[in-house]
Amino acid sequence: MSVQDNKKNAKQIVAVRGVNKIELILHKGFNFKWEIIDPEKVFKLALAENDETIGLMALALFDSEQRVEIKLIESSAGNIGKNKFYSRIAGCLLAHAARMAVTRYGATAAISLVPKTQLINHYIREYGFQIAGKSLFMEGKSLIKLIDEYGR
Structure with missing residues (x-):
C-alpha cells in the first residue's frame, strides 16, 4: 500500500494498523479530538519508514x-x-475498510459512511460510492476495485 509524496514525486510505502489510547492522546496535527473514540475501533495510516501517522479512521461493524x-x-x-504533502491517504484508509469488510463478510460485504455535504461528490467521483439516503455505500465489484487501486 502506498501514498504519493507530492514534494518528491515518489511513492511512499504505508501501513494500516490499530492504535492504543496513549497513541490517540499523543497524536498531533489532527482537527478531531481522537482521544474520545474507543481505540479498539480506530486505525492509523502511517509511513513505513518512520511510523509517522498521516491518517486516522474510526470504524463500526454491523454484522x-x-x-x-x-x-x-x-x-x-x-x-x-x-x-498537501501526501495524496491517496483517504483511499488507503477506505481500502483497508473495504478489505476488512470482504474478509469478514465475503461476497455480500459493504462499506458505508455519512460524509460532510461538501465531500459527497468527491467520494462518488474519486472512490465509486453510491448514494443511499444520507449515507454513501459501496459493495461488490466496487469494493474490489477500491482494494485493487488503493490497497495493494
Whole structure:
C-alpha cells in the first residue's frame, strides 16, 4: 500500500494498523479530538519508514447487515488541500475498510459512511460510492476495485 509524496514525486510505502489510547492522546496535527473514540475501533495510516501517522479512521461493524461503517476519517493537517504533502491517504484508509469488510463478510460485504455535504461528490467521483439516503455505500465489484487501486 502506498501514498504519493507530492514534494518528491515518489511513492511512499504505508501501513494500516490499530492504535492504543496513549497513541490517540499523543497524536498531533489532527482537527478531531481522537482521544474520545474507543481505540479498539480506530486505525492509523502511517509511513513505513518512520511510523509517522498521516491518517486516522474510526470504524463500526454491523454484522447483521454485513457492513463496515466508516464513522470518522481524517488526514493529518499537512495533508489537506492543494499543497498537501501526501495524496491517496483517504483511499488507503477506505481500502483497508473495504478489505476488512470482504474478509469478514465475503461476497455480500459493504462499506458505508455519512460524509460532510461538501465531500459527497468527491467520494462518488474519486472512490465509486453510491448514494443511499444520507449515507454513501459501496459493495461488490466496487469494493474490489477500491482494494485493487488503493490497497495493494
